[in-house]
Amino acid sequence: RLGLSLASLCHLAWGQVVARSSGRERVVFGTVLFGRLHAGAGGDRTMGLFINTLPLRLDLDGTAVEDSVHHAHARLAELMAHEHASLALAQRCSGVAAPAPLFSSILNYRHNAMPANSSTDQNNAGVHGIEWLGGEERTNYPLMLAIEDYGQALGLAAQVVHPLSADRICA
Template identity: 35%
Template sequence: MSRQAKAIEDILPLSPLQEGLLFHSVYDRSGDDVYTAQSVFELTDDSGAGPLDTDALRAAVAGLLRRHAALRACFRERKSGEWAQLVLRHVEPDWREIDLSALPEAERAAEADRIVTEDRTRRFDLSRPPLMRCTLLRLGDGVHRFLLTSHHLLYDGWSQPLLARDLFALYENGGDTDQQAPVRPYRDYLTWLAGQDREAALRAWGDALADVDEATLVAPGADRSPVVPDELRTELDEGDTAALLRWARDNGLTLSTVVQGAWALVLASVTGRDDIVTGLTVNGRPPEVAGVESMVGLFINTVPLRHRIRRAETLTAMLRRLQDEQTLLLPHQHLGLSEIQRQS
């Protein structure tokens, strides 16, 4: 057996969203990879935990890699053209430390921001693990900025707080993973996924999208080059939030359904269409898999949300119908978007 083969712990198929993200990441290798995610932690010595122990933090990152097999994955193309994810037995942390404490305050702040941006936009080589890198910036006066940057192929938003919890628990015990309860590997979810009734899912989506004549495009002529996403935040005050939650509960609706229905009405107004198809992100964690709530990996999926607006219908009736339609599709939300598109 070759040394390379000995280094491989597992060879796994891809989840549906992994296939989609991988396609977009390799389709245009020259631009920004918008599926590179970054978490920034501000660490200070006056937090009550004492001065930062950088060796312990690095050991904690190494412990994360040992504990969660999904973090040791890389993606390589087979001779057939298909892609697979390879999980290595051992991966060293991608770690660097940068001391900015000697710079004047204004220069220090500007350089720290530059490094954060550079780290966020630097592409990963998807064939070389780990697809997660760590940068620790020393800013002086006991202040550090810790950058944890990874590719979205590895894990989803649900996984982020799980990793943060494990990271700081490992920091406290010197990276000893034996002191933590074992977690189920991501491969168990992929095994469950392979056992689902694909034909039944195809039929369900075929019925749901029957007679869709065209896509719902807000800006048909827009440039489709990848760009870093922006955010627009808006908030309801406590009184409006409580009233909305109470109204949804009294009418047997989830808040998710209310938001989806409101978005469908916005799209109908903008596009002039009454038959709306948009994207819906689902958490994808099947309750049938024991321990799935504590597993790290990419479980989410993007599926179509179709809603036909009937002008004579009340808002409450519209939302109840939308919720009923989505409930019927819950068992089939594991299917990949490309397969759903081919079926429709």
């Protein structure tokens, strides 16, 4: 109805979680950007990930949700113009003296395909004989939320330090 992406709404929601967890109306958290589309000539033939993490600031006062999500969307659009700027450059431009971090919370919003059991056979061999042995995601941030956007469903995974609870954050 608003003509905005679900990612913008999820960033606003995560901003609310950070605000409630910290007791602040103005919050800054990291967001993961995917920059392969703007990687330049030959970027489509280069192996590896083109990701960057930059700070996103949201002011979460008494503003109506509709206005807040428009503001979050605008801030994300502004951030895309800087998707190749390093976090070190952002730190220098911020006025926050090192070694203090720009943020201690991060959101990773990812577009994914829904996992299909049909891609594995009875021997747990994956596509074209590749076997998935397992994996584990880790972060250096005290509070991280990964949102998997499967198109028709969302998946949430949180990593938190004590005394916060991952189940409580996802709830």
